[in-house]
Structures are given as C-alpha cells and as structure tokens.
Amino acid sequence: MAELTQNEKRLLATLEKEKKADAPHLAGLMGATPEAVVQWAHLAEDKGLVAVDRIVVKEFVYTDEGKEYAKNGLPETQLFRFILPGTMLSDLQKHEAFRIGFGQLRKKGLIRVEGTSVVKVAGASTDIDESALRNPAEGNPSTKELLKRGILEECETVRNVIAITPSGLALVIKGLDLREETGTLTREQIISGEWKNLNLRKYDVSKLPKKAYPGKIHPYQRIIAEMRQILLEMGFEELYGGIVQQSFWNFDALFQPQDHPAREMQDTFYLKETLPLPEGYEKVKAMHISGGETSSTGWGGMWREEKAEQCVLRTHTTSVSIQHLAQNLKPPVKAFCVGRVYRRETIDTTHLAEFEQLEGIVMDENVTFGNLLGILREFYNRMGFESVRFKPSFYPYTEPSLDAEVYVEGIGWIEMGGAGVFREEVTAPLGVQYPVLAWGLGVSRIAMLRLGLKDLRLLHKSDVAFLRETPSLRHSKGGL
Amino acid sequence: MAVITLPYKYLERLTRTDKKTILEKVPLIGSDVERVEEDHADVEFFPDRPDLFSPEGVARAMRGYLGIETGLPTYPVKPSGIKFTVDPQLATIRPVLGVAVIRGVSFDDESIQSIMSLQESLHWAVGRGRSKVAIGIHDMDTVKPPFHYIASRRSRGFIPLDFSEKMTMDEILEKHPKGRDYAKIVKDFPLFPLIVDDDDHVLSFPPIINGERTRVTIDTKNILLDTTGTDPRAVSVAVNIICTAMAEAGASIESVEIGGIQTPTLAPSERVLSVSECSRILGVSLTPASMAGYLQRMRFGAEPSGPEKVRVQVPCYRADIMHDWDIFEDVAIAYGYDKLESQPPKTYTVGKPHPVQVNAALAREAFTGLGYLEVMPFTLTNEDVLYTRMQREETKGVLRVMHPISIENTVVRTELLPLLLEFLTLNRHRELPQNLFSVGDVVLDCHTHQQAAGVSTHPDADFSEAYASADAVLHELSIDYLVKESADPAFIDGRRGDIIVAGKKVGVFGEIHPAVLNAFELEHPVAAFEFDLRAVPGYPAL
Secondary structure, eight states: OOOOOHHHHHHHHHHHHHSEEEHHHHHHHHTSOHHHHHHHHHHHHHTTSEEEEEEEEEEEEEOHHHHHHHHHOOHHHHHHHHOOTTOBHHHHHTSTTHHHHHHHHHHTTOEEEETTEEEEOTTOOOHHHHHHHHSOOTTOHHHHHHHHTTSEEEEEEEEEEEEEOHHHHHHHHHOOOOSOEEOSOOHHHHHHSGGGGOEEOOOOTTSOOOOOOOOOOOHHHHHHHHHHHHHHHTTOEEEOOOSEEEHHHHTGGGTOOTTOGGGSTTTSOEEEEEOOOOTTHHHHHHHHHHOTTTTOOOOOSOOOHHHHHEEEEOSSTHHHHHHHHHHOOSSOEEEEEEEEEEOOOOOOSSOOSEEEEEEEEEEOTTOOHHHHHHHHHHHHHHTTOOOEEEEEOOBTTEEEEEEEEEEETTTEEEEEEEEEEEOHHHHGGGTOOSOEEEEEEEHHHHHHHHHTOSOGGGGTSOOHHHHHHSOSSOOOSTTO | OEEEEEEHHHHHHHHTSOHHHHHHHGGGGTEEEEEEOSSEEEEEEOTTOGGGSSHHHHHHHHHHHTTSSOSOOOOOEEEEEEEEEEOGGGGGTOOEEEEEEEESOOOOHHHHHHHHHHHHHHHHHTTTTTTSEEEEEEEGGGSOSSEEEEEEETTOEEOBTTOSSOEEHHHHHHHSHHHHHHHHHHTTOSEEEEEEOTTOOEEEETTTEEBGGGOOOTTOOEEEEEEEESOHHHHHHHHHHHHHHHHHTTOEEEEEEETTEEEOOOOOEEEEEEHHHHHHHHTOOOOHHHHHHHHHHTTOEEEEETTTEEEEEEOTTOTTOOSHHHHHHHHHHHHOGGGSOOOOOOOOOOOBOOHHHHHHHHHHHHHHHTTOEEOOOOSEEOHIIIIITTTOOOOTTOOBBSSOSSTTSOEEOSOSHHHHHHHHHHTTTSOSOEEEEEEEEEEETTEEEEEEEEEEESTTOOHHHHHHHHHHHHHHTTOOOEEEEOOOTTEEEEEEEEEEETTEEEEEEEEEOHHHHHHTTOOSOEEEEEEEGGGSTTOOOO
C-alpha cells in the first residue's frame, strides 16, 4: 500500500471518532476546506481506508431577480394587491410592477379590463405561484414556469459523506504517526541535526513529473554533427566557405557549359554583384572552348567573361571544395564541406530553395573509381545503412559518375547521393595532377527520413514542441 | 530528365529478348524505371545520352549490353541526289543546317508519337529549348527539291502547322502557341530563317513551326529531316540520333548535298585509348582485349592496338563522348558497378574540423547550457522581417536576389535576431518560457560570416536576463568585451547595450522594444542578444 500522507492520517484520526460524516463537518473539525477534505478522502479511498459516498442533490435557488420577489412577492402579486374596486388602468400603469405584472395577470386570466378600469376575476389569487416561489418543487408546473422566467435556477449540489472502513479503523487503532510532515528541508534543519527528529514527507512516485525542457541543439544539427564526425574519423579535413560564389567557381571551373540549363535565371539565384576572375582563368576558358591540352573536345562555342564574373548563391558546396583543390595541389587532399546551398525551386513539402549539402573530395596519386565506391560504402555503413549499391549516373563535372542507393527496411532502395571522378576538363586547368574523387549528398533527405518529417520546411520553421519532444539520442535501426 | 515510353512488343522485337530481362538490366546502363504498365514502361534516361531517348536507341544499347549484338552498328548512307542551298545572310541569324532524307518509313499512330517525342526530348537535351538546335520532319512527297534555307522578310506568310489560314511570320510569333513559346529566340532578327522548296512552298520556319503542307501522317513514306541551329556539333548529333533511330526501325537513310558536301555520313569518330590509364582510373586491371570486349558490348567499335592501346570507333549518335574518360565510364558500366572492388583509399590522412565549426559548436554548448533550444531558420528572408518590423535601418551590404521566388524570400539574412523573433511568433501557442538560439551564416557584401543570437520570452524576461545570458555566452567564448549604451531601435531605450570588443561594436543585447513586439505579434517581453562570432579571439580569417 502506498504511503499515507499526513492529511490522510489526520482524516483517519478524525473519523475514528466520527465514523461517518459529511465533508463540511469534517472540514470544520480539521480546520481545512471541504474541498481539501474530499481530496484527502479520495486518496484514502483508493487505499480502501474510507468510503466516499457522493450524493447529488438538486436544488432550486433564486436568481437576483428571484431574491427580490421572494421578499416582496412576484410582480403580478404586487400588482394584484394594488387592484381595488374602481382602480383605473392609468393608475395601474404607474405601478413599478406593471411592466411584468400586468402581462402575467392577463395571461393567467386573473383580471379583466373593463373600459378604463381593471377588475379582479372572482376567486382569483396568485397564491399558487407565490407558494411555488417559496417552496419550489420538481414537477410543479408553476415552479417550471418560474424557471422559465429566470426567477429560479436549478442547481446541483454534491454532498460527500465520508465513512471510515473497517480496514481504516484497524489502521487507526494500530496507531498513526501524526507528527507534522516536513517538505523541503531548510539549511538550518540540515546543519543543526534537527532533521533527525523530522517526519520527512514521502512523495508518490507513481505520479508523472512536472515537465522540464532542457536546452539542446537542433535534431537536424545533430545529424549534421554525426556526419561530420564520421568524416573526421575517416581522415577528412573540413572546409568552410562563403554562401555567395562567383559563377566561375560555382559553374565554369566545374566545366558546366555557359548555356547549361542549370545556369539559367529560373534555376539559380543570381545577384547583381560581380567579382573579378581569378588569375589563370584563361585555362578554364580554353577548356570550355576547345578542351585545352587534354583529349577533350571542349564545349565549343563562346565563353564570356561577364557570365563567369556574376555572383550567385552557391548551388552546391563543390564551389568551395574546388577552390580548396586549386590552392592545394600536393597530394593527398581529403576534404569535405557541409553547408547551405540554394536552388531556385518553388517551395513545397519536399523541395526547399535552400538546403544543406554534404560534399567531399579525395585527390591522391593512385585513387580510383573503386576507391570512391569504398569511401561511400564506408560512410553509409557508419551512418547505419548496411546495404549500399551503386549504379551509373550522370553529373556534368564527373566521369565516370554514379548514384549511391541504400536499402531501408519497409521502404526499399533509396537514392542517397551522387559521386564521380572529376573530369579532366575540371582538374587540368587548375593544375591538378591526380584523379579527384568527388561525392555529395542531400543531408535533409536523411533528416527527413530519420525524423519522420512529412514536410521539410519544419527543419527550418520548427515547432518548439517538436524540438522539445525529439530526444537527443534516437535509437536508430538500419540507418533510420 | 527525359522519361521515355517503351512499348514492350516493339521493344522486345527490336531487342530480340523478353521485357523482363530488359527491365531488369536497363538500370545498369544508367536509367531509372519510373513506371511499369500493362503494355509499356516509362524509363528515365540522363540528359547526356539523348541516343537513348527512343525505343530504337534503347534496344540498340540493350542488344549490346546483353551480348545479343555487340560492336559498332553501321548505317549505310546513299546519296539522294537532292541539294540544299543556304542563304549567306543566315550567318548571323541561325547559320547551321543539317539535313537527311529518310526513305521507306512505315508509320502508325504510335510510331509517329514516338518520333515526335524523340524530337521534343532532343529539343530539350541537345537543343537548349530549340535555341541551339531545332528539328523539323516533313513528308517529302509534298514538296519539290532542291530546297532552300533562306533569310526571309518577316512579313512573308504561310499556313503553319495546326492552322488553316495563312499567317505572316510576325503574326505566328504573336498568335501561334509555338510562336509565343519560342519567339524570344528569333524576335530580334531583322530577317527570319525559312526553309522553302523549289516552288517556293514553305516547309518550315525554324526554330518555331513547320508548314501545314508537309505534315507527317500515317501515309507518309519518305521524310525530309531539317535541323537548324547555332552549334554544328549539336546539330550534327541531333541528325545522327534521329537518322540512326529511324534506320533501326527499318528505314533507309540518304544524304543531301549542302555546299558541295554530302551530309549526313553517320560515320563513327575514332579515338585511341590507353588501357593502363583506364585501369588506373577505374581501379580494375584490364588488358587491351578485355577492354575492347567491354566496349563492344557498349556498341563501340573496339580492337586492341599494340600491348597498351585500344582503337575505338565512337558511334555517330553518342553526344556525350568528349574525352577519353567518357569512354572509360562505358568500360565501367559494361564491367558492372557491382563488380568493382570498393575499398577506401589506403593513404593515411588525419581528420581536422574547421575552426569556424569548432567555434560554432562551442557557442552552441554555451547556449544549451543556459537552457536555450536551437533553431535553424532559413537564410533567405525579406526586408520586412529584417528591418521594418525591427524598426531598424537597412543593414549596409545586404544582398538582394535578382529573381526571388516570392516576396518572402528576397534578401539573404544580415542578422539572426529578427528570425528568432519570427520563430517566437510561430510558436506563440507553445508553453513559456521559450529560450531559443541560433548560430549560423549571415552575408554582407558577398562575404559570409557567422553570428550567434538568443531570445528568451516569458512574463519576467527583462534587460538583466539579456545581459546575464549574453555575458555567459561571451565569457564561455573568452570574448573580452565592454558595454556601451546602445541606440539600437529594436530595443527599449535605457534597456539596451552595445557589445564592444577592441573598440568596435560586435553585438547588442537588451529588452526588445514593445513596438517591435507588436510588429511580431508577441505578447510577452523578450530578452535578446546577438553578436558576431568573429569577435572570438583567434577566429580564422575567411
């Protein structure tokens, strides 16, 4: 049996003498409110120590209007008393009860208007209504009428009769510790040793705690942090770069032809700002036009400096890693970058105009396409996806290219990201001597699956309740 | 992405195998099977392989991949004896012309649909929406050779496809649906490109619309193909893709003479590839013979040439082969991505986080320690949120995107605090107190840097709380700061302070101004602060 609170004990002690009493009476004896007594009684009732008999009594009470009539009589009574033989209607109209009373008297057929005077009907009386007002009773049609007129109100009152049960009585007879209980210990009680004499209140552990909300990082940030951690463990160096990039680094250096549809205004956010082209840009230009000194044919046609100088909101973080590569020609280079990227897409539940991309590169003397598959397999395995497969794909700046898919129980194969070996058209103009493996993945896709979101916008316009309720440690299974 | 409809019966006849095998293997050459229906499948191919945008092209590739018919497909071309003249005035308008005669076609409704959709896919993938390449196909028996590609006055009229009366070319650009769609390609030229026959009948007004006269129907037996554009390579590959697809379907191809040259030839181009380079890139050990074998399965002509080389003939329809490595990818596909040995590289390297992210993580730790909850707002926002509602002047260096998608997303954020207030608005119905923070990128004048901001709202939020929280976070990041009275109109006068580091303002804190609370429709006081993370000692220069 759960511990008794001090108040339950006091109630039982009171009931030892009273045996059975209603709540207000017990409240008087215990110096508490009847509500508190009922509450304690219910607790004790759960333990089988008392029985609470809840008696519902229907009562009629006077409204403010009704209170006045109870004192002075109903308006019709007041008016009725006023009518004497020969009373004129005009006299009656001056009476304060006329407005309500006159209608009532007419309706009940107690008076008659004869020319300009008012006459009582023989044997007429308002006694029935007056008695219904003073002694209202269920089923009395006059009482019902008074309810309708808003003079009386029906009101339920609850009477709680509390009785001690035999087991309650047995417990009391066994003896109760009725010492005052101590809730929060004070500093004095602790240092003086007084605590030894105190009856420390015991709390009910079966009750739910009050909610406390810890400060924490965003669940999406946590997924990003997990991916960063994996890549750091895999020996990658982290990069950080600007959101605003020159078209040259975002597109041209990656051998995206200047007339490529992705470069159009409807797919990319352009800014009116421009930046001067980097030194040696001519090599990139030559690559576009004729393939430079490689076995490539290039794109042919025109390559305009003005187009390359235009600033854009980066469409991928590859614009950051390609600059890192251009500045770090000595192998090995193993780097990654996580950051916001921008596509001019109409925003809906699965498309955002801005989202996180994770992207990595590996440049080394003898790295192969097979190594790229190995890196991806390792990364996805560490993310918890046990089955990974690869299939041919196409990206403008890699060759060969692939898409990685992971298997998720209950969903099937899900495309997770693209990868490939940077085209020689990309690496040669920068002076890169060795193959560069590159791969990227949409972080939000994994977040959406893992957090069970139906709407990607919630990552960025989050409901605080969602953030509070999502635990920091999620038991992930099969990567999700 | 191009989604191609593949009718099973036709595909099975061309491929010479069953549909189950085809559908199972077609993703392995680079595609996604989108839908499998009763009588056809819709399959998506990549934009670099327009030669796969027809059932004929897919069947050709699959015969090779499945080993049913390997090596270079050859397409005989006979001279048709037909000539085409090109008006020199077109040099600055739409200079490039590619032509072919396709004889002995047998159309039904389905195959006309198929050639039309190939044409449309090519317009998209190779033609850049018809500006680079536009294709027209004509019933050749309705017109009389020789043909003339001329620069015509804009007022000349003819009956365009799907119309019954004559319209001038200017009217077509205004009234014909295709005219409206593609007007921007030609509208600024003084003269318009036009193809006419020897009797001056109009075949086509490229890149806009054909004439009604040469409409292709199920009775059409012989086709004249015209392809115009600005890029010779793109025009030629479009001609080759259509001709070889039609040849696969049973038609015969004839060339046309333009300026003394017979075109098309449908001849392959040649490359000599290094076997060791291919082995090195893919991480597979290859011999000249094995590599040639893989390439033959991908429909290249390939034979070993000495101990280290393979001589390759590239089919004329392959638009994607620009570089030797493009062919290495085909070797990998034939070898099978699933058979490649996937091993991470062996070189020893050390992982290293970027200092910006290390600092951001420390800031997050300080905020969460104070009970703040992280939010990650969008970086695209608008002037109303950033400045108007904040009662602030526009921040110098704010960037506006040139073509925003909506009025909600017009600028890149220059501060985080307004976005946090917007978050509080969003969460008004949630339990208080609410303490939110964000650490992230802001952009000024094309330069990105990180800031950190926090807000706290509850009935007792005040200046002292803002000061205490700001002080705690700044202290955790070892930022040695002074405070001066602030004039930031987003805060209440006398309840705001500027955070000063080395004589420079790096942030602000205080109690948000009630007018700002009204603007964000907030009902409780907000204690807030924001600072520039570049104030962290030793912060990396970017």
